[in-house]
Amino acid sequence: MLRRTFVKFAGVVAAALAISTFGVASAQAEWPERPVTVVVPWGAGGGTDAVGRILASLLEKELGQPFNVVNRTGGSGVVGHSSIATAAPDGYTIGVITVEIVMMHWAGLTDLTYKDYSVAAQVNLDPGGLMVAKGSPYNSAAELLEAIKTLPASTFKGSGTGQGGIWHLGYAGWMLSEGVDPNVAPWVPSQGSAPALKDMVAGGVDFVTSSLAEGRALIEAGEVRPLANMGDERLAIFPDVPTLKEATGSDWTVGAWRMVAGPKGMPQEVMDKLIPALKKAYDSPEYKEFMEGRGFGMVWRPSAEAEAFMAKADADFGAVMEKAGLKN
Incomplete structure (x- = not known):
């Protein structure tokens, strides 16, 4: 009788320990339990x-x-x-x-x-934008577009992201909307807008298409000049920067x-x-x-x-x- 009672008690204790251990394991497994x-x-x-x-x-x-x-x-x-x-x-x-x-x-x-x-x-979600360095002779998207159209092919180089990336498409779509072959200005791939903007400031490329928000620090520092945004309306942070529609008549938008x-x-x-x-x-x-x-x-x-x-x-x-x- 005593043996049966002990075995029963031991079973209860084991079950309790198992439940307790399971509870700890479950708590430990709850995401996130580590970085x-x-x-x-x-x-x-x-x-x-x-x-x-x-x-x-x-x-x-x-x-x-x-x-x-x-x-x-x-x-x-x-x-x-x-x-x-x-x-x-x-x-x-x-x-x-x-x-x-x-x-x-x-x-x-x-x-x-x-x-x-x-x-x-x-x-x-951010609309695209068009920017040039402070030393650029172009003060509007219309002026830059006219130069791309009339100067020899490969005079200009653009950047903003990788080959086939969103801002490459931003540039290409703009050119197509203006009846221009995008290949007249070769695209220089970059690992994002930040290195592309730095490259432009250093004179490595002539223009960058990316969101104006990403260029804000350099714009406010006077190192970069925004020419247009590729959204449907002007941006609250850059109310004086026209849309492409306002700047050149293009209906192209991208974000x-x-x-x-x-x-x-x-x-x-x-x-x-x-x-x-x-x-x-x-x-x-x-x-x-x-x-x-x-x-x-x-x-x-x-x-x-x-x-x-x-x-x-x-x-x-x-x-x-x-x-x-x-x-x-």
């Missing part, structure tokens, strides 16, 4: 880097673990986007995917598409966007924590002040809406890139 890597596919100092870092700091504050930003550049955005898509889908590698993900595969740079990601949300995503197949439990935390970060006064202070556009689209938005953008850009001769 999270946030991959930025473009160079330090650019717009994507800035957005990635402010979001990482706010997610770290909300979720209680470090969110460490890593810049993985190269291949016109392919390297960084690939490192996000091919990471273990456990929630410990996420990143900022950019508009190039619906363009790179059309250019033949990669087989990656927007379908290779678990998308949490869209957090930004870049950024989304937070991880590799395809991330656990739903991770997404169920990441998306609300990201929305809280997006709605925070810190994020709003940061974005507005730098002239970055704020747009929120949650997972399903963001994926639908990318699907349409993918089809639209493929058609435009074919016309521009950028589709491979």
